[in-house]
Amino acid sequence: MIVDVQSLSKTYGSVQAVHELSFRVSPGHITGFLGPNGSGKSTTMRLMLGLDHGTGTTLYEGKKLVDHRPVTKVVGSHLDAKFFHPKRTARAHLRMMGSEAGVSRARVDEVLELVGLQGVADKRPGGFSLGMGQRLGLATAILAEPKVLLLDEPANGLDPQSIQWLRDFLTHYAQRGNSVLVSSHLLSEMQLMADHLVVIARGRLIADESMSQFVSRSTKNDVLVRSSDAVRLATELRAQGLGVAAETPEALAVTGAGTDRIGDIAFAAGIAVRELVNRQASLEDAFLELTSESQDFAAGGDPGAMPADGDAR
Amino acid sequence: MSAALVYEWRRITSIRSTYVLAALFLVATGLVAYLVAQVTQGSFGDPGDGSGEMIDSGSVPLGVVMIAGTNFLSAIFVTTIAAQSFGHEYRYGLIRLTLSEYPRRWLIFTAKLIVVVLWVVALYLLSMLVAFVVVKIAGVAIDPVTSETWLQLLRAGLFLIGYSILAFMLTLITRNLVLGVVIPLLLGAVVEPLASAGLVDRLPWLPQYLPISAGQTFLNGGDDLGRGGVVFLAWVVGLGVIGLVQFARRDA
Ligand SMILES: Nc1ncnc2c1ncn2[C@@H]1O[C@H](COP(=O)(O)OP(=O)(O)O)[C@@H](O)[C@H]1O
Ligand SMILES: [Mg+2]
Secondary structure: OOEEEEEEEEEEOOEEEEEEEEEEEOOOOEEEEEOOOOOOHHHHHHHHOOOOOOEEEEEEOOEOHHHOOOHHHOEEEEOOOOOOOOOOOHHHHHHHHOOOOOOOHHHHHHHHHHOOOHHHOOOOHHHOOHHHHHHHHHHHHHOOOOOEEEEEOOOOOOOHHHHHHHHHHHHHHHHOOOEEEEEEOOHHHHHHHOOEEEEEEOOEEEEEEEHHHHHHOOOOOEEEEEEOOHHHHHHHHHHOOOEEEEOOOOEEEEEOOOHHHHHHHHHHOOOOEEEEEEEOOOHHHHHHHHHHHHOOOHHHOOHHHOOOOOOOO | OHHHHHHHHHHHHOOHHHHHHHHHHHHHHHHHHHHHHHHHOOOOEOOOOOOOOOEOOOEEOHHHHHHHOOOOOOOHHHHHHHHHHHHHHHHOOHHHHHHHHOOOHHHHHHHHHHHHHHHHHHHHHHHHHHHHHHHHHOOOEEOOOOHHHHHHHHHHHHHHHHHHHHHHHHHHHHOOHHHHHHHHHHHHHHHHHHHHHHOOOOOOOHHHHOHHHHHHHHHHOOOOHHHHHHHHHHHHHHHHHHHHHHHHHOOO
């Protein structure tokens, strides 16, 4: 199911949390929703669900959410790992949340097992860890097998194995023809999880493209060349119009050509090359470059280094 | 609508505090019924023979005993159940899950109201049963049941429903469970009596228009049964409209 987000805007008092934001979530792959803390990801998701009132519309297969029934078979959302009553057992919570779609007891058990909560199904979630809360939230979201999943920072508080599990689970979920939108402020996490990226900063769209396109935009995509005669090699490469920067007396960072061409140039000049590697920019690099062009994030520091629980809700 | 009713039914029945509060209400009404029966027994009553002479009948009026527990103090347990309808949702952020599932807000609002009223009615009927049994066990003789008794019981039931809805709406409006329970209690126990007493010279008509005072006038079946009931109903409906409009308009 295609989700069409059309010029969403939302102002809280004097804070413009989301500004004329439009993008699409398509089935078949995971769309990463990326932005630093406070950039408006959670607000956008609440607007998409009709929880907050703003301007703009979100269409699910051409229709507004309220015009679909059952709603929970269209969108499953997981906005916060603490959205449960601390004294209502996990099983009772899911029974309640399954009412709209008429979810069976068997399906509740199935989902509990799927997220690994079967052992604590009849325990009160008040004592759950953040990771367990995330699992319960995910269980709630997928309960009625919705065609669209909206997950707000679902990897927050999960251990590396659980993140891997989440990634595999969501990948399969998307591959079955569903649309998955996952937000995160952790760029490394996104790089592992998403195929497509919607990047926002200060409530505005910065990029809406495939992960590889996004990353290739960075000037940090370069080739590392190590040679005993780095000085002469640098001269040769510059003569061919390539960008060269010395990293160490032996190593050069070269932009503007791939490993083949650089190898050929070195060979033609009779210079021995000891190492020749393609280096890909990390999402961090691409993100920082892009956002520093259009916004000043100086106050926020390195978005990738922000504490996981420092997220404003 | 039926799915929303199921949702709300599962919500209210899957929390232990609902049962604890229900039990506390029944115990409280039973206790008050017992005390009232003991106090009333042996006092002088009207034998009802038209003589106007007061004699010790040795029996107590059933209606008085049964509704004794339905005062605005012991009703706090019932109003807390009513206030939890929205109170828990706002306290734990569940409202966002609920409204993602039921985006048509008036629907879940109505479902919640219906389920709360069902609980209040059921608890009221149970409390009368408890009071009746307590009086029987205490061995107190009961006056014959008259149509006036039934009317009294009906008024008490309606008061309890209205009072619970006030707590329900105040919780929804303030998005705060404690405020929803405490505001009506403070109004009834402190604010309204003080305001009425303090302003008795300048605004002698005031108590008639205060919500809990009006409700109690209605409950007691005072001479202006009509006015007390209408004013009380107006407060309940007024707060209901404010609650629904706010709920529909504001962010979850
Ligand atoms: N309910 C709210 N009331 C006031 N301001 C809010 C509210 N929710 C979010 N904001 C503000 O809107 C901006 C975006 O917040 P949010 O959507 O939570 O960002 P993100 O999820 O990307 O961290 C922030 O400046 C935040 O302080
Ligand atoms: Mg957020």
